[in-house]
Amino acid sequence: xxxxxxxxxxxxxxxxxxxxxxxxxxxxxxxxxxxxxxxxxxxxxxxxxxxxxxxxxxxxxxxxxxxxxxxxxxxxxxxxxxxxxxxxxxxxxxxxxxxxxxxxxxxxxxxxxxxxxxxxxxxxxxxxxxxxxxxxxxxxxxxxxxxxxxxxxxxxxxxxxxxxxxxxxxxxxxxxxxxxxxxxxxx
Amino acid sequence: xxxxxxxxxxxxxxxxxxxxxxxxxxxxxxxxxxxxxxxxxxxxxxxxxxxxxxxxxxxxxxxxxxxxxxxxxxxxxxxxxxxxxxxxxxxxxxxxxxxxxxxxxxxxxxxxxxxxxxxxxxxxxxxxxxxxxxxxxxxxxxxxxxxxxxxxxxxxxxxxxxxxxxxxxxxxxxxxxxxxxxxxxx
Numbered sequence: 176x177x178x179x180x181x182x183x184x185x186x187x188x189x190x191x192x193x194x195x196x197x198x199x200x201x202x203x204x205x206x207x208x209x210x211x212x213x214x215x216x217x218x219x220x221x222x223x224x225x226x227x228x229x230x231x232x233x234x235x236x237x238x239x240x241x242x243x244x245x246x247x248x249x250x251x252x253x254x255x256x257x258x259x260x261x262x263x264x265x266x267x268x269x270x271x272x273x274x275x276x277x278x279x280x281x282x283x284x285x286x287x288x289x290x291x292x293x294x295x296x297x298x299x300x301x302x303x304x305x306x307x308x309x310x311x312x313x314x315x316x317x318x319x320x321x322x323x324x325x326x327x328x329x330x331x332x333x334x335x336x337x338x339x340x341x342x343x344x345x346x347x348x349x350x351x352x353x354x355x356x357x358x359x360x361x362x
Numbered sequence: 363x364x365x366x367x368x369x370x371x372x373x374x375x376x377x378x379x380x381x382x383x384x385x386x387x388x389x390x391x392x393x394x395x396x397x398x399x400x401x402x403x404x405x406x407x408x409x410x411x412x413x414x415x416x417x418x419x420x421x422x423x424x425x426x427x428x429x430x431x432x433x434x435x436x437x438x439x440x441x442x443x444x445x446x447x448x449x450x451x452x453x454x455x456x457x458x459x460x461x462x463x464x465x466x467x468x469x470x471x472x473x474x475x476x477x478x479x480x481x482x483x484x485x486x487x488x489x490x491x492x493x494x495x496x497x498x499x500x501x502x503x504x505x506x507x508x509x510x511x512x513x514x515x516x517x518x519x520x521x522x523x524x525x526x527x528x529x530x531x532x533x534x535x536x537x538x539x540x541x542x543x544x545x546x547x548x
Contacts, residue, residue: 196436216439220462224432227424228463231436231444234397234422241436255425256432263422349467357439 179273179335182315184209186242186271189316189323194232194360195242198225198249200280201340202273206244208341213359217345217352223253226270230256233265236360240267240323247274247288247332254297260328261302268328270298271319274308275337283337298330306330370421372402374411382512382541383409386474387416389519390445393527395472396420397437397444399430405476405542406447427452431459431532434471446473450495450536451488461502464532472526473504473534482544499534506534510541 179201187195187210196216197203202225203217218224229243250256250272260268276289288294298306305327309315315333322329346352386409390398398413399422400406413419422444424430430446437444448456453475463469478485479492499506507522509515519535526533 218463220466221432221459223428224435224459224463227429227432228436228439230429231433231438232440233436234420234433235437235440235442253426253429253432256429259424259429259433262425353439353467353469357441360439361441 176310176336177312177315177333178338179275180205180209180341181312182273182333182335183244185312185316186210186244186319187212187215189320190214190242193240193242193323194236194356195244196225196229196232198243198245200246202244202246202249203345204340204343207345208343211345213355216356219347219349223249223256225249226253226256226260229268229270230260230263230265233268234263237267239360240269242269243271245270245272247272247276247294248278248286250294251287251292257298257301257303266327269319269322269331270329271331271333273335274332275335277337279337279339294332295330298332303328303330306332308332308334310334369414370423371407371411371414374407376412376415379408379412380512380542382509382515382537383412385512385515386519387413387419389516389523391418392520393443393523395443395445395523397422397434397442398447399424399433399437399444400447401425401427401430401449401452403449403476403478405537406449406474410447427455428459431456431464435463435467435469438469438471444471446471446532448473449476450478451491453495453498454491457498457502460504460532465502465504468530469532470527470530471532472523473532474537475534476537476542477539481539484545484547495536504532504534505529506536508536508538510538512541
């Protein structure tokens with residue numbers, strides 16, 4: 176099993192200047208905690224929307240590889256974003272899902288992923304040609320590094336431990352989060 | 363994988379597009395709104411058919427309307443403007459994203475919403491959401507205008523889009539069946 180904050184730090188290091196969208200809750204808190212950078216976009220609510228924001232970014236910026244750090248609960252709320260990503264034909268999206276089998280932040284209640292729901296299989300069914308599940312940090316690094324060099328969209332389901340997130344929080348001035356990210360991406 | 367040769371507007375034909383569709387697309391063009399993120403209905407299909415033949419516009423379909431709010435946010439963060447084209451039923455599917463992303467982060471984009479459950483409705487299941495549209499928008503503090511006559515489209519669209527980007531917030535333009543027509547079905 177993978178520690179989310181270690182994998183998050185690894186992803187940010189391998190991201191270079193490419194943008195990262197953090198999903199609501201622990202995905203964002205760990206991203207902010209271990210790898211805050213102007214190229215990160217944090218959402219404070221909007222559960223499920225990280226994948227759709229990533230798709231919009233990928234459409235707007237074909238020169239970047241856009242990374243989404245999603246949660247299993249969040250993706251399960253917006254599963255229709257996967258076939259939409261296929262339909263839009265984007266090749267520059269790296270969609271990572273931290274799969275801890277449920278809603279960790281609200282008390283680790285089990286979601287479908289705790290009962291055998293296979294998100295990589297769903298991604299393949301939705302049109303991803305590159306969709307893998309990884310269980311170790313080494314495998315995550317290998318898959319993510321390959322995804323960052325690829326010329327097609329990638330989906331990585333990383334099975335993580337339920338360890339809770341860092342108790343740090345990005346700014347609650349949301350237009351500041353917006354503006355910092357936009358300026359970083361425009362420069 | 364995706365066959366990109368597929369016409370995204372389906373069986374509607376650009377040559378049958380009504381005057382209001384031409385005027386709306388010209389207003390979008392004037393404000394450099396290139397991305398039309400949509401879930402179709404038959405009203406919007408007529409506009410999409412016209413846009414689909416115009417290289418200025420990029421059509422991006424979604425499977426659930428809420429996705430469009432996220433996609434338009436990503437587009438705007440990446441430096442591109444877009445519009446959300448839905449039926450009013452889809453407003454109900456999008457409320458939290460509009461509140462917590464569009465309004466809270468101040469992401470400007472117009473919502474073009476065709477109205478069911480208003481004039482000439484034949485489907486009783488459309489009535490309740492139809493009546494709730496303006497109340498939902500008001501509750502979220504999303505400014506809205508209604509287009510009922512083709513001759514109003516140019517000036518209202520021009521003004522609404524300017525206000526939308528000044529406010530840096532989503533803004534809705536509602537397409538009444540008074541202008542777009544309704545089905546003969548009883």
